[in-house]
Amino acid sequence: MSTRAMSPVLVGRSDELRRLRDALAAAPGAVLVGGEAGLGKTRLIREFAGCVGDRARVLVGGCLELGSDGLPFAPFTTVLRDLVRDIGIDGVAELVPRGDTGALARLLPEFGEPERDAASGEERARLFGLVLTLLERLAERRPIVLVIEDAHWADRSTRDLLAFLTRNLGDAPVLIVVTYRTDELHRGHPLRTLLAGLERMERVRRLEPARLSRTETAALVTALLGDEPPTGLVERIVERSEGNPLFIEALLDDDGTLASELPESLRDLLLAGVQRLPEETQDVLRDASGGGTRIEHALLTAVSGLDDAALTRTLRPAVAANILVVDGDGYAFRHALIREAVHDDLLPGEHTRLHSRYAEALENDPGLVPDGRLWVELSHHWKAAHNAVWALVASWRAAAYARKALAYAECLTMLSRVIELWERVPDASERIGADLERVLEKAARTADLAGEYKRGIRLASAALSEIGEAGAVGDDPDVRERRAELLALRGRMRYQMARPGFIEDVRAAAEELPPDRRTVLRARVLSTLATYIRFTTNIAEARAAAAESYAIARELADPVAESHALCTLFCTDIDYTDGSMLAEIADSAARSGDHGALMRHAVIRSHFLEGAGLHAEAAEVARLGKETASRFGLARTDGTFLCINEAEPLVSLGRWDEALAVMEQALAQEPSVTTRTSLLVMSGEIALFRGEPEIARERLARAGRVTNEQTAWLKTQDYFSTQRLRARLALADGDPAAALEAVLRVVERPGLPDDARFTWPVLKLGVTACAEIGPAADADLERIAERAAALPCLGRLQEVHRLAYDAELGLARGAVDRAAWDGVAAAWERIGNPFERAAA
Numbered sequence: 001m002s003t004r005a006m007s008p009v010l011v012g013r014s015d016e017l018r019r020l021r022d023a024l025a026a027a028p029g030a031v032l033v034g035g036e037a038g039l040g041k042t043r044l045i046r047e048f049a050g051c052v053g054d055r056a057r058v059l060v061g062g063c064l065e066l067g068s069d070g071l072p073f074a075p076f077t078t079v080l081r082d083l084v085r086d087i088g089i090d091g092v093a094e095l096v097p098r099g100d101t102g103a104l105a106r107l108l109p110e111f112g113e114p115e116r117d118a119a120s121g122e123e124r125a126r127l128f129g130l131v132l133t134l135l136e137r138l139a140e141r142r143p144i145v146l147v148i149e150d151a152h153w154a155d156r157s158t159r160d161l162l163a164f165l166t167r168n169l170g171d172a173p174v175l176i177v178v179t180y181r182t183d184e185l186h187r188g189h190p191l192r193t194l195l196a197g198l199e200r201m202e203r204v205r206r207l208e209p210a211r212l213s214r215t216e217t218a219a220l221v222t223a224l225l226g227d228e229p230p231t232g233l234v235e236r237i238v239e240r241s242e243g244n245p246l247f248i249e250a251l252l253d254d255d256g257t258l259a260s261e262l263p264e265s266l267r268d269l270l271l272a273g274v275q276r277l278p279e280e281t282q283d284v285l286r287d288a289s290g291g292g293t294r295i296e297h298a299l300l301t302a303v304s305g306l307d308d309a310a311l312t313r314t315l316r317p318a319v320a321a322n323i324l325v326v327d328g329d330g331y332a333f334r335h336a337l338i339r340e341a342v343h344d345d346l347l348p349g350e351h352t353r354l355h356s357r358y359a360e361a362l363e364n365d366p367g368l369v370p371d372g373r374l375w376v377e378l379s380h381h382w383k384a385a386h387n388a389v390w391a392l393v394a395s396w397r398a399a400a401y402a403r404k405a406l407a408y409a410e411c412l413t414m415l416s417r418v419i420e421l422w423e424r425v426p427d428a429s430e431r432i433g434a435d436l437e438r439v440l441e442k443a444a445r446t447a448d449l450a451g452e453y454k455r456g457i458r459l460a461s462a463a464l465s466e467i468g469e470a471g472a473v474g475d476d477p478d479v480r481e482r483r484a485e486l487l488a489l490r491g492r493m494r495y496q497m498a499r500p501g502f503i504e505d506v507r508a509a510a511e512e513l514p515p516d517r518r519t520v521l522r523a524r525v526l527s528t529l530a531t532y533i534r535f536t537t538n539i540a541e542a543r544a545a546a547a548e549s550y551a552i553a554r555e556l557a558d559p560v561a562e563s564h565a566l567c568t569l570f571c572t573d574i575d576y577t578d579g580s581m582l583a584e585i586a587d588s589a590a591r592s593g594d595h596g597a598l599m600r601h602a603v604i605r606s607h608f609l610e611g612a613g614l615h616a617e618a619a620e621v622a623r624l625g626k627e628t629a630s631r632f633g634l635a636r637t638d639g640t641f642l643c644i645n646e647a648e649p650l651v652s653l654g655r656w657d658e659a660l661a662v663m664e665q666a667l668a669q670e671p672s673v674t675t676r677t678s679l680l681v682m683s684g685e686i687a688l689f690r691g692e693p694e695i696a697r698e699r700l701a702r703a704g705r706v707t708n709e710q711t712a713w714l715k716t717q718d719y720f721s722t723q724r725l726r727a728r729l730a731l732a733d734g735d736p737a738a739a740l741e742a743v744l745r746v747v748e749r750p751g752l753p754d755d756a757r758f759t760w761p762v763l764k765l766g767v768t769a770c771a772e773i774g775p776a777a778d779a780d781l782e783r784i785a786e787r788a789a790a791l792p793c794l795g796r797l798q799e800v801h802r803l804a805y806d807a808e809l810g811l812a813r814g815a816v817d818r819a820a821w822d823g824v825a826a827a828w829e830r831i832g833n834p835f836e837r838a839a840a
Helices: 014-025 041-052 065-069 074-093 102-106 121-139 156-168 190-199 214-225 233-241 245-251 266-275 279-289 297-304 308-320 336-344 348-364 371-384 388-404 408-424 428-432 436-450 453-467 477-496 502-512 520-535 539-556 559-571 581-592 595-611 615-631 638-652 656-668 673-689 693-704 716-732 736-747 755-773 775-789 796-812 818-831 834-839
Strands: 029-035 057-062 144-149 174-181 204-207 294-296 324-327 330-333
Touching (some): 014 029, 014 174, 014 204, 029 041, 041 057, 041 144, 074 156, 121 144, 121 174, 144 156, 214 233, 233 245, 266 336, 279 297, 279 348, 294 297, 297 308, 297 348, 308 324, 330 336, 348 371, 371 408, 388 428, 388 436, 408 436, 428 436, 436 453, 477 502, 477 673, 520 539, 559 581, 615 638, 638 673, 673 693, 716 736, 755 796, 775 796, 796 818
Parallel strands (some): 029 174, 029 204
């Protein structure tokens, strides 16, 4: 293996460098740089940084392999630490509003202790917003390039923050560059989801450096040798390396010949270079391999047992051979694959002893690693050393640290490890001061916060099993409340995944709470139950539950519970002729000061206005609600849901390009399946209206995976709208029988909440289908007419839909009434629906 340093020239990357420079010139934006290991992504970024360093500030942070074990925000901590080293803590404070750096303490201990515990997503949103503000303020001085390397190792919190920054960059000249290994992205790799979402954004570019061509390989070999290569050498290297720059460097020997004696696999190839080093250097490299891609000098000193001078002397050959590079006050393997190869080559006993030494060194001197890494690393090393006791204790402590840092996914990883190790530690409860029930409960709640609903459902079920069945827990009110909270939690997560059983869970939660025990928990559970009953025809039960929730909240003077109960009460049966209750809801939400209540009011008001035919007002309320959601840091949740309520009136107004832009923005946020359906249906209808049936079919297929009887996801708005699109497509395809089948699914389900609003548009399509089928559909036409006769008209929009239905019914029965159709067209014009007017 050559002992030369990295190639002095960058070969075959002129186009990639140009595209990176163009991206910086067009900032804000992001570039996703992906490729297999060894393609030179880091070398490319280093060259780019050198090219633009005189006119832009380049901030670089790398993800650590330990990140998958729960180390939160690792690259952002590095970036912040380097920034503090450059401009100082006071310099950073000058860049954030009112000098408030408290949230940054969650990333870097130099900023003190976090001011508040991580009790909700609000502190996490505050942290994300502060990082965004810091970058934008820095960019006022000169453009910023934020490089996040090795994102395939990114922890969940890093991915979330990266997505937030990319999607919320304003006009500041900030370019985010993300590198990752494509060969690490197995089918279920979590980075795939993030990349897919980011790629849909207009200002995000994909960059995939290709393998080097024969000409480029020759240029690299020439640069490495410092002279023209011997005849035939380039061809042999091309054949063996297949254009991978790392392979090329590894295959080229010091004497300018191909290292033909090396084995074929990359692992053996990389180990061959290590094996040429002195034995004492190899021993220390084996020690270093246990610490990850990068390791601090002081930690390696403690693990290896060598003093500073001896360690430096021993590692010098590895640095000279470019196996290790000096990185600040530590060392990094030139390529992560080298570390992996060295570590994987350890014998089982060596592996266990090495990680035990790491753990013992950290126990003896916690200052060997930054505060944020201590417990995560101890958990990793004790587990690798097969010491279940101390791995469990360290994982518990690491979970607490991750939760304080708002890193819910990493907290869940650590709690899951505690649960995994539980049976192997007989006195686990005494070790951590909590029993298994509490650990499972904490893990279930954390899964909910992390959006890991599938795991959360399993954890909540396990916690309920540990507590005991309803009949076995007796009348202990505290135990019953714990069961109720877990049942309600599991119901919410099942709801988010559109899984059966969410209503039953919340109803069971309410039954755990005696009516005579008036608590905020009971008020919250009853409000949730009333909300979920919109999937049933029992509106009276929903209204009773909402009314009791409101009464309890008023009695206990809890403004948050009161506001949510009012919202639920209003939604149990909306009358689009009377919105007077909205003023009371607005006042209650304002008094509560609760972000969730304020957002819920914006959702309900815009929904009501659109249902009342006040399209322009509805769009404006939803737009303003989205802006408020962004200020609260809730753009990805409530803000995304409000996109539905903004897009729907824009569709009604015929402003389809604007509506599609809003929907694409929402879909790029990767909303939950329960939010996605309406967006898919609306965009599918626009595609159909524009003569793009294939797009419409694709959107319908995606929506139909959620709205079906098997999943029990029969929310009126989603289920009826999906059947509406299915009927429209079938009619466009000349298949009125399939259209009628879709319509009859709506006809057969009367009595659901908000029934009239979403049924009238479907019934008109059913009449059209019957008219095309002819006499054979007369019986179904009468069923549709009976359904319409029992359907109320609540508001002027529904009145116009009824006029259109009546005119269509007359046409199906052979009565052509031009005056009726003129009246329909005029009615659509009055409320501002140009497409419906044209159709009439």
